[in-house]
Each structure stands twice: as C-alpha cells, then as structure tokens.
Amino acid sequence: SSSSTTTRTRTTAKAKADAKEKAGKRAVRFVTNRMCPFAQKTWIALEMGDVPYDLVEISLYGAGGKPDWFWKLNPKGEVPVIESPSGEVVADSEATLDYIAEKLAPAIAPADARERKAAEAWRAVVNGRLRPVGKRVVCGGERAEGLHAVLDEMEGVLVGPFAVGERFTIADACAIPFVQVGLPPCRRVRVLCACAAEPLARAVVFVCVCVCVVCVCDVVSVCVCAICVRLPASVSSVSVGTPPKRLEKEFAVLKEHEKLRKWYDAVQELDGVRETLRSSWWWWW
Numbered sequence: 001s002s003s004s005t006t007t008r009t010r011t012t013a014k015a016k017a018d019a020k021e022k023a024g025k026r027a028v029r030f031v032t033n034r035m036c037p038f039a040q041k042t043w044i045a046l047e048m049g050d051v052p053y054d055l056v057e058i059s060l061y062g063a064g065g066k067p068d069w070f071w072k073l074n075p076k077g078e079v080p081v082i083e084s085p086s087g088e089v090v091a092d093s094e095a096t097l098d099y100i101a102e103k104l105a106p107a108i109a110p111a112d113a114r115e116r117k118a119a120e121a122w123r124a125v126v127n128g129r130l131r132p133v134g135k136r137v138v139c140g141g142e143r144a145e146g147l148h149a150v151l152d153e154m155e156g157v158l159v160g161p162f163a164v165g166e167r168f169t170i171a172d173a174c175a176i177p178f179v180q181v182g183l184p185p186c187r188r189v190r191v192l193c194a195c196a197a198e199p200l201a202r203a204v205v206f207v208c209v210c211v212c213v214v215c216v217c218d219v220v221s222v223c224v225c226a227i228c229v230r231l232p233a234s235v236s237s238v239s240v241g242t243p244p245k246r247l248e249k250e251f252a253v254l255k256e257h258e259k260l261r262k263w264y265d266a267v268q269e270l271d272g273v274r275e276t277l278r279s280s281w282w283w284w285w
Contacts, residue, residue: 026085027052028104031070033060037177038093039080040276044173045097046082047272049105053082094127097170108169118164119171121157126175129153134178148256155259161266172267179254179264 030046030053032039046053058070058079066077074081074091081091082099090099101109110116129150136142154175163171254261267273 027054028085029054029056029083031056031058031073031081031083032079033057034276034278035280036060036079038078040177041093041173042080042082042096042100043276044176044273045100045105045108045170047275048168048173048270049100049108051100051104094123094174097173101170108173110164110169110171115164115169118157118159119169122154122163122171123174125150125153125157126178130175130178151254151257151260155257158259158263160259160263162263168267168270172263176267176273179260 028046028051030042032043032055034040034043034057043055045051058066060066060079070081071077073083073089076091078091080093080096081089082096083089084103090096110119133142133146133150137144137147159165162168163175254264
C-alpha cells in the first residue's frame with residue numbers, strides 16, 4: 001500500500017541520515033587494557049551507546065611499562081581514559097560512564113528521576129559493597145558465602161530486567177565486569193574430568209591450562225595437548241555455549257539469586273557486551 005511504502009521510505013531515509021550523522025562524528029580516543037575490568041565498564045558503555053571510538057591499548061606492566069604520553073594524559077597512570085575530539089580528557093571508570101551518558105550517548109543515561117535514583121542505589125552497592133567484598137573473597141580474606149549478602153543487596157535495588165528498568169543504562173555497565181567476564185562461545189574450552197584417571201594426562205593438561213591463560217589460541221593449545229598424550233575423544237573436548245560467568249564460575253553463587261541471574265542473562269546477550277568479553281582477565285584489584 002501507499003502508506004507502507006511511505007513508511008519504508010521514511011525508515012530508509014532515517015537510517016541513511018543516522019549513518020551519515022554517525023560517520024560525521026569524530027571518534028573518541030579510548031585508552032585501555034582489554035584485561036582490566038574497570039576499563040571494560042567504559043568499553044561496554046561506548047559499545048552500547050554506539051559511540052565511534054578508536055581503541056588504544058597499552059601495556060600496564062612488564063618491559064617498558066606505560067608510555068610517556070599516557071602519563072601526560074593521566075598522571076595517575078590508570079585506565080580507562082577517554083579523550084574527546086575537542087581534547088577533553090576523562091579518567092576513572094565511573095567518571096567516564098557519567099561523561100558518556102551525558103555528552104556522548106544520552107540513550108544509555110537514566111531517563112528520569114526514578115531511574116536516576118535507582119541507578120545511584122545500584123552503583124553504590126556495586127562500588128561500595130561488591131568490589132571490596134569480592135576482593136577479600138578472591139584474596140582469601142573472606143569466605144565465598146560473604147558474597148551472598150552483597151548479592152541480596154544487589155537484588156534489593158535491581159529493578160529488572162535491567163538495572164533500572166526495561167532498557168540498558170550505564171548502571172548495567174557499572175556492574176557487568178564484576179559479575180561476569182568470559183570468552184566468546186566459539187573459543188570456550190572444557191577438559192573433561194575423565195583425564196584425571198591418567199597422571200601423565202593430568203600433568204600435561206595442567207600445563208596446557210596454564211599456557212591457555214596467556215595463549216591467544218587456547219583451543220589449539222588444548223587440542224595439541226590431547227594429541228600429545230593420546231587422550232581418547234571422550235576425555236578432551238571443545239564445548240560451545242554461553243560465556244562463563246565470573247562469580248558463578250569462581251564461586252557458584254548466582255544459582256541462589258534468581259533475580260540477579262535473570263539480569264545477567266539479559267545483559268550477556270547484548271552484542272555490545274559480548275564484544276568486550278575476553279578469554280582471560282584480571283580480578284578487580
């Protein structure tokens with residue numbers, strides 16, 4: 001019909017206009033290290049906000065250390081740092097989230113007073129409770145059960161299905177790296193426990209797993225390991241599935257928090273979130 005034709009024409013015109021507008025925007029410089037969970041918050045916000053950016057990755061440790069230009073950009077020497085096309089520099093992960101929502105991607109900012117209040121409560125629990133308690137648990141200073149009280153608090157302020165309601169906001173970006181960091185499904189590797197029956201296989205698999213932490217092609221590493229010790233096909237396998245959950249993978253705590261698990265299931269399906277997943281990561285110290 002003529003009305004549907006008009007609708008399609010308007011939709012196409014709008015898509016072209018949006019593409020032209022995006023192409024005309026100058027990219028933000030995003031200085032990061034892909035293994036850092038704090039920087040991942042900013043990365044998620046840039047992706048979900050559809051913000052054009054140039055990712056510049058720096059080495060935070062090891063030979064050479066951080067480059068001189070980075071120290072000039074951020075004297076604290078911490079990632080993430082974003083630099084706007086006008087030269088405005090913003091450091092600190094939480095500050096970058098606010099800047100992105102306010103200046104670059106208002107679509108992922110809390111929309112009204114209710115959402116802003118919910119976002120503040122959620123971010124306060126994540127930054128004030130989850131981070132310090134999680135650090136103590138990881139470092140052995142507190143039992144994993146201590147996480148349950150924190151997750152209860154998170155569920156108490158979680159609106160659902162996303163942090164502040166029906167859509168993704170920077171509040172979700174604030175929490176995602178501390179609840180999960182994983183690898184893309186096509187590279188998820190699982191070595192079955194049947195290999196424990198063979199001491200040699202167990203030793204080689206252990207070495208292989210250590211190598212996989214820093215190896216880009218972890219699937220190949222495990223396959224080579226399996227070939228070397230002639231493990232049967234049932235012993236070593238590559239599984240395709242959803243990315244592993246950080247808290248769930250390490251401490252198996254999300255199963256007792258249904259509301260939070262549903263939140264995680266919602267955010268981890270988003271393309272902008274999955275784009276930031278890595279096969280190895282740092283914990284949040």
